[in-house]
Amino acid sequence: MNNRPIIDTLGFAQKTQSQDLQLKLVDLPRLTDVSAIVNDVIQANIIGGIQHDGKSFIQLKILSGLTLTCQRCIGLFDFQINSHSRFIITPTEDELVEISQEEQNINTMLAENELDLIEFVEDELLLALPMVPLHKEGDCERPQLLDEQSDPTKPLSGLRQSS
Ligand SMILES: [Zn+2]
Numbered sequence: 001m002n003n004r005p006i007i008d009t010l011g012f013a014q015k016t017q018s019q020d021l022q023l024k025l026v027d028l029p030r031l032t033d034v035s036a037i038v039n040d041v042i043q044a045n046i047i048g049g050i051q052h053d054g055k056s057f058i059q060l061k062i063l064s065g066l067t068l069t070c071q072r073c074i075g076l077f078d079f080q081i082n083s084h085s086r087f088i089i090t091p092t093e094d095e096l097v098e099i100s101q102e103e104q105n106i107n108t109m110l111a112e113n114e115l116d117l118i119e120f121v122e123d124e125l126l127l128a129l130p131m132v133p134l135h136k137e138g139d140c141e142r143p144q145l146l147d148e149q150s151d152p153t154k155p156l157s158g159l160r161q162s163s
Helices: 009-014 029-033 093-102 117-128 154-160
Strands: 018-024 041-050 056-069 076-090 107-110
Touching: 009 041, 009 056, 009 076, 018 117, 029 117, 041 117, 056 117, 076 093, 076 117, 093 107
Parallel strands: 076 107
Antiparallel strands: 018 041, 041 056, 056 076
């Protein structure tokens, strides 16, 4: 994505704007640490609005079926991201603290004139993805990937013959 979408968060909320993003992995450099995603495109939708109580918010939806590479057997497996988060925007830090103390389950963000939406989505993706992608226990395709020669516990086995 050549033109990175930058928004004024409060303005975006007050005008109830909406933005769809189709992100490619090259747009998400911090995700390459996971180095496990095979899919090309990640879909995200960001909408702004005002709640009944007058608070401005930005809502982020990421709905993507990803194919990850298991770090144990190098096999592929499907991982569904269905992330849906709402962030209350506060103009000042004091208000931010106040709201987070009132309601602990609410996400808050400080108003920003220039929020980079791709970074915003990337942050959420990093939270939604497993730190180390792995099959469920027992689902690995080739669980014996290490052969015996490279098993570092083997040379010690002879030392454990105590009475
Ligand atoms: Zn596996």
